[in-house]
Structures are given as structure tokens and as C-alpha cells.
Amino acid sequence: MAGIPELKSEWIWGVLIVAFLIPAVNPLGVDFPDSPITNEIYDLIENLPEGSLIVMGGSGVIAFDIESSPGMIACVRQMERLGYKLVTCPLGSETPQYHKFIIDSAKVDVSAGGSWVYGEDYALLPYLPGGTAALVAYLEDFKGTVSVDMRGIPISELPIFDDFNNYEDIDIWICPHWGFVTIIRICTGEYGLTAISFAQSTAYAFFSPYMQAYPGQVYMTNGYLGGAQYERLNDMKGLGHMVQDSYTIVSVLIAGFIVLGNVTMVMKGEEEE
Amino acid sequence: MISTDPWIWLSALLSLSCFSLLYGDNKFFRWAETTYTAAVVGHSVVTGLLTLRDRLYPLYTGTNLLLIIPAILGVLSLLVVWRQYAWMASVSMAVLIGVNTGISIRTLMGTDIIGNTRAVIGEASTIVAADASMMTKFGYLIRVVFTITALLYFLFTIFPRKGTVATAFDVIRDVGKYALIIYMGISLGNSMQQFVGTATSAIYRLTGLWLGLG
Numbered sequence: 001m002a003g004i005p006e007l008k009s010e011w012i013w014g015v016l017i018v019a020f021l022i023p024a025v026n027p028l029g030v031d032f033p034d035s036p037i038t039n040e041i042y043d044l045i046e047n048l049p050e051g052s053l054i055v056m057g058g059s060g061v062i063a064f065d066i067e068s069s070p071g072m073i074a075c076v077r078q079m080e081r082l083g084y085k086l087v088t089c090p091l092g093s094e095t096p097q098y099h100k101f102i103i104d105s106a107k108v109d110v111s112a113g114g115s116w117v118y119g120e121d122y123a124l125l126p127y128l129p130g131g132t133a134a135l136v137a138y139l140e141d142f143k144g145t146v147s148v149d150m151r152g153i154p155i156s157e158l159p160i161f162d163d164f165n166n167y168e169d170i171d172i173w174i175c176p177h178w179g180f181v182t183i184i185r186i187c188t189g190e191y192g193l194t195a196i197s198f199a200q201s202t203a204y205a206f207f208s209p210y211m212q213a214y215p216g217q218v219y220m221t222n223g224y225l226g227g228a229q230y231e232r233l234n235d236m237k238g239l240g241h242m243v244q245d246s247y248t249i250v251s252v253l254i255a256g257f258i259v260l261g262n263v264t265m266v267m268k269g270e271e272e273e
Numbered sequence: 274m275i276s277t278d279p280w281i282w283l284s285a286l287l288s289l290s291c292f293s294l295l296y297g298d299n300k301f302f303r304w305a306e307t308t309y310t311a312a313v314v315g316h317s318v319v320t321g322l323l324t325l326r327d328r329l330y331p332l333y334t335g336t337n338l339l340l341i342i343p344a345i346l347g348v349l350s351l352l353v354v355w356r357q358y359a360w361m362a363s364v365s366m367a368v369l370i371g372v373n374t375g376i377s378i379r380t381l382m383g384t385d386i387i388g389n390t391r392a393v394i395g396e397a398s399t400i401v402a403a404d405a406s407m408m409t410k411f412g413y414l415i416r417v418v419f420t421i422t423a424l425l426y427f428l429f430t431i432f433p434r435k436g437t438v439a440t441a442f443d444v445i446r447d448v449g450k451y452a453l454i455i456y457m458g459i460s461l462g463n464s465m466q467q468f469v470g471t472a473t474s475a476i477y478r479l480t481g482l483w484l485g486l487g
Contacts, residue, residue: 013295020472024480066474067467093320126327127320132380133372144337147330154330185380189388201463201470205456212396213388223463224470239474246473247466254465 012257019253023245030248037211038229041196041219045075045172050083052171053164057089057138059131060177062098064200068176069102070227070240071198075174076106078234080114085160086122089138093127095177096150100124102176119158124150135186139167167191178203180220184210188217196220198227274485285483288475393420422449423456 022028045054056072079086088099103122108114116122125146128134137145142164148154155161163169167187173195175183180197184207187193194217199207201223210218221230224247228240276282290305329344331337350365352358396413399405405413425442426449433439480486 010296017292017476020476021480024473024476025486063471064467067470093317127324129324129328130369131373132376136376148327152326181384185377185384189380189384201467202460205460205463209389209392210384212392213384215395223466224473225466239477242477243470243473246469250469 016250016253019249020246022249023242027242028245028248029241030244032225032228032244035221035226035229037219038221038226038233041221042078042230042233044194044196044219045078046082048082048084048171052084053087053169054079054084054172054174055087055089055170056099056102056174056176057091057095057135058175058177058183059090059092059095059179060098061092062094062101065095065098065177066239067200067223068198068227069105070224070238070243071221071230072102072174072176072227073106073238074227074230074234074236074240075198076102076108077236080106080108080116080121086116087160087164088123088125089135090125090127091131091135091179091182092177093129096124096127098176100150119149119153120160123155123158123160126150132182132186135182136190139170139187139191142166142169167193172196174198180207181210184214184218188214192217194219198230199223276483276485281478281482285479288479292475393417418448419452419455422446423452425449426453 048054056076060068076086088096090096090099103109103124104112106114108116108122110117118124126148128138128145130137134145143155143161146155149158170193173183173187173193175195175197177197178200180195180199180203183195183197188195195214196219197203197207199220199222204220204222204226208220211220221227224240224243226240227238228244231238231240287305287308290301293299294302329340332340332344346365346368349361351362353362393416397417399413400410400417402410422445426446432442
């Protein structure tokens with residue numbers, strides 16, 4: 001059998017970068033399947049009464065939370081369309097920036113062409129240190145826990161907080177971060193809130209059993225695929241759709257590299273024998 | 274059209290410099306690494322100062338003077354850098370760890386142990402339910418069997434080591450071992466998906482936001 005030439009890592013990286021560039025420059029529009037859970041999440045949010053208060057909160061790292069952004073951005077647009085209100089609960093030091101990134105990317109503020117007015121339809125809060133204890137305090141006594149918003153404006157001056165006192169005023173909690181398990185344990189386990197997560201792929205593998213532990217109360221989408229599904233439900237194309245193209249090309253490449261690697265390993269073993 | 278926003282240009286240069294590590298260590302990557310580290314430190318300082326402003330706002334305005342207690346605890350935690358008085362930081366750490374642990378243990382029992390046990394029992398009942406499809410029942414059967422055998426894999430002390438019963442438990446533990454291996458494979462696959470997506474996001478920032486392509 002002919003010998004397989006040794007591949008330098010730089011060549012492999014070069015091939016992979018080209019594989020990523022192709023869909024970025026020329027989108028393929030690869031189709032992807034639906035998910036009943038994603039459809040359930042969409043219907044759940046669609047059927048809330050007008051004026052519902054939704055909290056977007058949790059703790060995570062922006063670099064990984066980007067994977068949750070396609071679904072979350074689509075969901076924020078859905079909330080704006082349906083006239084809901086959104087308040088954040090950033091439990092991580094990088095989370096306030098991520099929440100602002102979501103709002104800016106969704107273009108729901110009046111300054112970006114949307115219909116949401118800051119302080120009336122949505123509000124961004126600053127980092128709440130304290131982890132689980134801060135979350136419990138937020139749910140038990142919101143006005144005792146939070147005094148000012150991200151810009152330093154007292155919450156008493158923002159109309160969106162007039163009727164927000166504790167967990168009973170929250171309709172749904174959405175967590176686009178890795179720290180969803182804390183939200184499940186506290187918000188759902190202790191306070192009975194419905195919790196939704198546009199989960200990262202790795203987080204989905206770890207946390208999906210909680211959907212069976214709390215059926216009808218805990219929902220999760222799966223990574224960029226879930227984000228693409230939610231974008232499609234909201235009739236938009238974004239990062240989620242873009243990534244599906246990359247998945248297709250890179251999956252074929254990775255399978256090829258695995259076969260190549262195993263063949264090389266077997267041949268080297270024969271040579272050593 | 275190529276972006277004229279200087280921040281997007283900076284983002285693009287930092288991204289390209291980080292990617293250059295794939296070829297080999299170089300000055301551009303070192304520059305990007307140092308810049309990022311400095312930005313993280315600066316961000317932490319600003320976050321800390323803003324947190325002091327936001328969290329202690331009622332103390333400054335006199336509406337909640339009890340906040341002097343966490344303010345003092347916060348100052349005590351800084352004393353960890355002063356060797357002579359570092360023991361004072363233990364008080365702050367004890368309060369922080371004690372409160373969070375107390376809340377977490379209670380909720381962990383409720384969700385992770387009771388909640389997941391309830392889920393396994395519920396799925397086991399679905400296996401014998403008359404109104405579920407065969408594929409659904411088979412799927413739940415696999416989930417229940419894999420869950421129980423994977424848990425049994427970690428029990429090394431209470432099962433017999435010799436005889437027919439021991440052989441049977443060895444088979445059960447082998448099934449559990451393969452269930453764990455399959456789970457790790459799925460987790461690894463999901464992690465690869467995550468990194469592919471993150472790389473796509475980075476490439477899009479370069480091609481879409483910076484160069485205006487696609």
C-alpha cells in the first residue's frame with residue numbers, strides 16, 4: 001500500500017481555515033432539522049400575556065456565551081414584537097456586557113429602529129456579586145437587592161421596575177449562559193419559575209437531564225443548532241444559520257482527518273512490526 | 274465594504290494575531306496575549322469600582338445603613354494581601370462560603386438527587402406505558418439502563434468479588450463503563466461543535482464585520 005505523506009499541522013490548520021472561510025463568504029444555506037423542544041419554547045413565549053416580565057440572567061463567560069446569542073437575539077426580537085418587558089440579572093462579571101451585546105445585536109431599542117424604550121420596556125442591571133446568595137436575594141426582594149441600573153440611574157426612576165418586587169412578578173427566566181444549573185436549582189427548584197436556556201452544546205450534554213427532572217418547567221435548546229432553529233421560527237437569519245454551514249463542511253473534513261489518522265496509525269504499526 | 278470603525282479594526286487585528294499561534298509562537302501573538310490580559314485586569318478593576326458604587330448606593334444615600342456590615346466584610350477580605358492581618362480575611366471568606374454552601378446544598382439535594390431520581394422513575398414507568406410508541410419506550414429503556422449501570426460502576430465496595438453473583442455484577446459494571454464512554458464521546462462531540470461555532474463567529478467578525486464580505 002502506498003505510504004501516506006506526513007501532514008504538517010500548519011497544512012491542516014490552513015485547510016480548516018479555508019473550510020471556515022467558504023461559508024462565511026458564500027453562505028451555503030444548508031437545511032437543518034426542527035426540534036420539538038425548540039418549538040415548545042417558541043410557543044411558550046408566544047402565548048404569554050402581553051406585558052409579561054421576562055428576566056434574562058445567569059453567570060457565564062462571553063467567549064462561550066456567544067453560542068447562546070443566536071437564540072437569545074431571536075428571542076429578544078420575539079419579545080419586542082409581542083410587547084413583553086425584559087430585565088437582566090447579571091451574576092457574572094462579564095455578563096452585563098453580554099446582555100448589552102444581545103440588546104444591541106437584536107436592534108430592539110428605538111435608537112436602533114426598534115420599539116423598546118429603555119427604562120419602560122427593558123432595563124440593564126449591573127453585575128450582582130454573590131453567586132447563589134445574590135440570586136436568592138434578587139428573587140426574594142428585588143428592590144432591596146438592586147438599587148441602580150447599569151448606568152447608575154436609581155431603579156425608582158425607571159417605570160419598568162414599579163411593579164417588580166420579587167419572584168412572583170417574573171413570568172419566565174431565560175438563561176443564555178453556562179450557569180444554567182444554578183438557575184434551575186434556585187429559580188425552578190425553590191421558586192417554581194419556568195426556566196429556559198439557549199444552551200451551549202457542551203452545557204446541553206451536561207444539563208439536559210434536568211428537562212426530565214422538571215418537565216414543563218425547564219427547557220433547553222442545543223447550541224448553535226438550537227439557535228438556528230429559533231432564528232428560523234422568528235423568520236430571521238443570523239449567526240446560527242451561518243454556523244450550520246460550517247458544521248456541514250467541517251464535519252466532513254474532521255471525519256476525513258479521523259480516517260486518515262487511523263490509517264496512518266495502522267500503517268505505522270505494521271512498519272514497526 | 275471594509276469597516277471604518279477603529280474598534281472593529283482592533284478586534285480584527287487581535288483575532289488575526291491570536292490565530293497566528295496556529296503557525297507558531299510569534300511577536301504578534303505575544304502582543305495580542307498581553308493586550309488581552311491587560312484588558313481583563315483593567316476590566317476587573319473597573320467592574321470592582323462600579324460594583325462598589327452600585328451595591329453600596331443605599332449606604333451612600335443613607336437609606337440602608339445596615340450595608341455597612343458587608344462593606345466592612347469587603348474591606349476585611351482585602352487584608353489577605355497583608356501577611357500580618359491576613360487572618361481577618363477568613364471572616365469574610367467564612368460568611369461568603371457558608372451562605373453559598375448552605376443554599377447550594379439544600380437546592381442540590383432537591384434538584385440533582387431527588388429531581389433526577391424522580392425523572393428516572395418517571396422514565397422507567399414510560400417503558401411499560403401502553404400509549405407510548407415502541408421507539409419511545411426503547412429510548413427510555415436505554416436511558417434508564419445506562420443511568421443505573423453507570424451509577425453502579427462507581428460502587429466498588431458493597432458487591433461480592435467472587436462467585437456467580439460477582440460475575441453478574443461485573444457484566445453490569447461493564448455496561449456502565451461503556452455507557453460512560455459513550456457519554457464522554459457525546460460530550461466531546463458537543464465540545465467540538467461548540468468550538469467550531471466559536472471559530473465561525475470569529476471568522477465572521479473578520480469577513481463580515483471587518484471586510485464586509487458575505
